[in-house]
Amino acid sequence: MAEKETFGEIRVDEPVSIVIFGASGDLAHRKLIPALYIAYAQDLLPSKFTIVGFARRDYDDATFRGMMTESVEEFSRIPVEDETVARFVEHIRYHRGDISTPAAYAELMEKFRDVETYPENRLYYLSVIPSLFETAVEFLKQSGLIASPGGSHWTRVVIEKPFGKDLESAETLNAGLLRHLDESQIYRIDHYLGKETVQNILSFRFANAIFEPVFNRGYVDHIQITAAETVGMESGRGGYYDEYGAIRDMVTNHLLQLLCLVTMEPPGDLSAEAIRNEKVKVLNAAKLDIRKDISDAVCRGQYGSGVDDNGQRIKSYCEEDRIDPNSQTESFVAMRLKIDNWRWAGVPIFLRTGKRMGKKGTEIAVQFKVPPLQLFQQVECEEDVCDITRIKPNTLIFRIQPDEGIFLKIGTKRPGMQFVVEDVNMDFSYSGKWNKSLPEAYERLLIDTLHGDSTLFTRSDEAEAEWRVVQPILDHFDKLKPYSYPPGEWGMPEADWLFHGVEGQWRNE
Ligand code: BG6
Numbered sequence: 001m002a003e004k005e006t007f008g009e010i011r012v013d014e015p016v017s018i019v020i021f022g023a024s025g026d027l028a029h030r031k032l033i034p035a036l037y038i039a040y041a042q043d044l045l046p047s048k049f050t051i052v053g054f055a056r057r058d059y060d061d062a063t064f065r066g067m068m069t070e071s072v073e074e075f076s077r078i079p080v081e082d083e084t085v086a087r088f089v090e091h092i093r094y095h096r097g098d099i100s101t102p103a104a105y106a107e108l109m110e111k112f113r114d115v116e117t118y119p120e121n122r123l124y125y126l127s128v129i130p131s132l133f134e135t136a137v138e139f140l141k142q143s144g145l146i147a148s149p150g151g152s153h154w155t156r157v158v159i160e161k162p163f164g165k166d167l168e169s170a171e172t173l174n175a176g177l178l179r180h181l182d183e184s185q186i187y188r189i190d191h192y193l194g195k196e197t198v199q200n201i202l203s204f205r206f207a208n209a210i211f212e213p214v215f216n217r218g219y220v221d222h223i224q225i226t227a228a229e230t231v232g233m234e235s236g237r238g239g240y241y242d243e244y245g246a247i248r249d250m251v252t253n254h255l256l257q258l259l260c261l262v263t264m265e266p267p268g269d270l271s272a273e274a275i276r277n278e279k280v281k282v283l284n285a286a287k288l289d290i291r292k293d294i295s296d297a298v299c300r301g302q303y304g305s306g307v308d309d310n311g312q313r314i315k316s317y318c319e320e321d322r323i324d325p326n327s328q329t330e331s332f333v334a335m336r337l338k339i340d341n342w343r344w345a346g347v348p349i350f351l352r353t354g355k356r357m358g359k360k361g362t363e364i365a366v367q368f369k370v371p372p373l374q375l376f377q378q379v380e381c382e383e384d385v386c387d388i389t390r391i392k393p394n395t396l397i398f399r400i401q402p403d404e405g406i407f408l409k410i411g412t413k414r415p416g417m418q419f420v421v422e423d424v425n426m427d428f429s430y431s432g433k434w435n436k437s438l439p440e441a442y443e444r445l446l447i448d449t450l451h452g453d454s455t456l457f458t459r460s461d462e463a464e465a466e467w468r469v470v471q472p473i474l475d476h477f478d479k480l481k482p483y484s485y486p487p488g489e490w491g492m493p494e495a496d497w498l499f500h501g502v503e504g505q506w507r508n509e
Contacts, residue, residue, distance in 0.1 A: 015119035023053030194441030238322030301332035
């Protein structure tokens with residue numbers, strides 16, 4: 001067994017059967033199986049567990065185990081030991097079946113009669129297209145594969161975002177799932193919540209006395225949240241992405257979750273319900289900052305073609321595989337929100353995300369107001385033109401990825417005879433403090449589902465509140481035609497207009 005390189009995670013004791021629907025897909029291959037292997041190698045899984053791969057393809061147990069061995073070898077975060085992988089894959093079985101056919105569930109139920117091999121606590125992971133969520137749950141229920149909550153064995157169902165396509169479909173999906181399951185049995189995964197740096201936002205805010213008193217409209221000028229990616233439509237994602245776009249793919253889940261964590265009120269305790277109640281409250285207060293027209297608050301973009309550093313042509317969004325050549329789907333979006341509550345009234349909040357941007361990086365920047373008296377104005381001269389500049393405001397940056405850490409920009413006197421104030425960083429970086437790789441989001445979230453801890457999962461009212469924030473955009477797509485931006489840039493100049501009346505601009509760092 002590999003030496004336990006954990007951060008003190010708690011082992012799962014209860015035996016469990018983990019059924020992965022869509023087991024031949026990319027998520028199972030790249031994330032789920034490697035995450036389960038890591039949990040196994042670190043001795044976090046119970047002594048009795050079975051993983052069932054459920055998919056349509058014609059494999060047997062041996063072939064499927066071979067494929068899962070390759071997944072582990074290719075994608076494990078920790079070094080892989082042959083002997084440990086061999087023991088791990090012995091826990092894996094394959095169930096061939098069509099998710100939309102009741103017979104496949106009846107056959108699974110037959111197998112499940114052997115409770116020695118298939119423990120009666122069951123986790124169903126629906127790694128399939130959202131339109132199949134309700135079907136799968138309905139057939140599981142009909143076949144007697146879902147235990148009632150509060151009984152001697154538990155059933156939990158994990159679903160992947162997007163949880164709907166708009167507010168109405170999110171409500172329909174929730175109602176459909178709740179016909180067959182109790183809310184406590186549903187685990188809506190937003191993998192951003194499993195990131196170590198994202199969880200640290202709450203500890204940073206509420207475990208330190210010095211920052212929280214200034215997290216409000218009295219001191220904060222504005223907040224910017226950016227999730228920039230350099231990738232385009234690789235790995236055959238075009239079909240899905242063109243139907244959803246950046247707003248549905250990234251904003252109504254990852255970005256709004258970051259917004260919640262940085263702006264919510266302190267919960268009464270750290271229970272899942274207390275934290276999620278606070279998130280719902282702040283989401284209900286968040287609105288697009290529309291003055292006259294929706295275009296004051298939202299800017300959509302789509303990448304055009306370009307040339308990379310090696311002189312190779314980069315395809316435009318519309319030329320990518322499985323994208324409609326006349327598509328109006330956004331690969332970039334920037335928006336300005338406001339939060340109508342006592343703490344944040346009047347503080348603009350900017351969100352931005354896009355594909356094929358200059359640099360991969362996700363961060364939250366809280367920019368504070370400039371000091372009331374400009375005692376330290378300084379003169380900056382370029383050739384014979386001199387400008388008086390104000391000192392820069394403090395900025396607190398939560399760096400979610402890469403170079404994970406927290407940075408505070410402060411003005412400090414540059415050594416020397418003159419009184420010149422320079423911007424420096426006070427920083428905490430994960431790599432400087434802990435010399436081991438951070439657990440991946442799926443490792444943490446899968447273990448949480450096995451422990452029955454839903455703190456880092458989205459509740460149904462929370463998912464609906466997220467859609468409510470963006471619904472005005474979806475209703476006015478016709479007024480928000482995407483602008484073109486060059487690949488490798490930070491979007492397009494039109495997104496700068498969102499900063500009207502604000503002392504600041506996008507941090508393109
Ligand atoms: C996924 C989106 O949820 O998150 C992808 O569907 C996106 O489009 C990905 O690329 C980004 O995740 P991360 O962890 O790399 O920031």
